[in-house]
Amino acid sequence: MNGKCPGSHEMFVRCMFTVVLSLMFLVGGAERGSADEADARRILKAMSDYVGAQESVSLEFDATLEVVTKEEQKLALASSGTLTLNRPDKIHVTRQGGFADTEIFFDGKVMTLLGKNLNLYTQLDVPGTIDHLIDELRDTYQRPLPAADLLLLNSYDALMLDVTDVKDLGSGVIGGIExxxxxxxxxxxxxxxxxxxxxxxxxxxxxxTSKRISGGPQYTIQIRNWKTGDEALAADFTFKNPTNADKVDLKELKGVGMLPDHFKEGDAK
Known part of the structure; x- marks a missing residue:
């Protein structure tokens, strides 16, 4: 022995490695095959049916987006926000991070994206339902709403698309909720x-967790203060511009995305 104690970070990694090894054996030994998969599918379908049936929802969220630098350092960008929806066609979202303070309004006809820290906004004509708006923002404008698939009328089909493996891993506690x-x-x-x-x-x-990007970066969203029906908080779904913000084209509204402007996306490895 050289008498040198490992640093706190090294000790943490060693401990976590031991836990991971234990978990590998635990999961492998506890698998019940098709019964586990059927339970997982049933639970996910119950969530989809429940969320899709709610006409009014309000919630708060904390999100973390990981990025991996070319030096393979993993960084976590944290933000928090709120979301309120009234089905079929109204939604209001706020998000605050260290580099952006944004707000989205949708009244069934027009979607407004406001950069509050910039006092700039843009508007898009996207008449239709919340599901249609989610699809348009993701596919046409590359501006997905936070955890948008979870809000769809039928989130089960969207989440299960191209799934090759399903596991029911038992229970956990998030924010005091089992x-x-x-x-x-x-x-x-x-x-x-x-x-x-x-x-x-x-x-x-x-x-x-991305499997196509070196380092396996993750996007995590944690939901709290879930309320539905009459308990759901009220929100304005139509933009009224109380700060006299200037209107710009979408391409001119910089600094309101998930990444700061000084972060440059690289190629997947």
Missing amino acids: CDFLAFRTNEVDFQIWIAQGNQPYPCRYVI
């Missing part, structure tokens, strides 16, 4: 979801 813990795999990503147990099976935490 949850069912499920894990899924596709060729592109792995994702985990914790769903509240009981008669309100809402998503408490959702983690997506």
Whole structure:
């Protein structure tokens, strides 16, 4: 022995490695095959049915987006926000991070994206439902709403698309709420979801891990203060511009995305 004690970070890694090894044996030995998969699918479908049936929802969230530098350092960008929806066609979202303070209004006809820290906004004509808006923002404008798939009328089909592996990993506790813990795999990503147990099976935490980017960065969103029906908080869904913000084209509204402007996306490895 050289008498040198490992540093706190090294000790943490050693301890976590031991836990990971234990977990590998635990999961492998506890698998019940098709029964586990059927339970996981049933729980996810119950969440989808419950969330899709809610006409009014309000919630708060904390999100972390990991990025990996070319030196393979993993960085976590944290933000928090709120979301309120009234089905079928109204939604209001706020998000605050260290580099952006944004707000989205949708009244069933026009979507407004406001950069509050910039006092600039843009508007898009996207008449239709919340589901249609989610699809348009993701596919046409590359500006997905936080954990948008969880809000769809039928989130089950969207989440299960291209899934190749399903696991029911028992239970966990998120924010004091006991949850069912499920894990899924596709060729592109792995994702985990914790769903509240009981008669309100809402998503408490959702983690997506990239399998195509070096370092396996993750996007994590944790939901709190879930309210539905008459308990859901009220919100303005139509933009009124109380600060006299200037209107610009979408391409001119910089600094309101998930990444700061000084972060440059690289190629997947």
